[in-house]
Amino acid sequence: MNDNYSKAGLQRLFQKGVNNFLLLHKNGKAVAFQLDQNENVNIVGRQTDISFKSTGLSLLDDGWKCVGPGLEYSWLFE
Secondary structure (H helix, E strand, O other): OOHHHHHHHHHEEEOOOOOEEEEEEOOEEEEEEEEEOOOOOEEEEEEEEOOOHHHHHHHHOOOEEEEEEOHHHHHHHH
């Protein structure tokens, strides 16, 4: 349980629209993905060397919503 708590502090999941998501990690990684009707993940893009704080703020300014830490998608960073 404590491991999940520490991981939750390291990443954020953003959503725009119904199926568009972006998972952002404090280590400078981001994964953009979409979910289909069966909740299958389709990775749209990956990016490294980004700023966690400024990217998150830019996403919010662009109409994205932070919907949690997104721990169920942590495997996308592997």
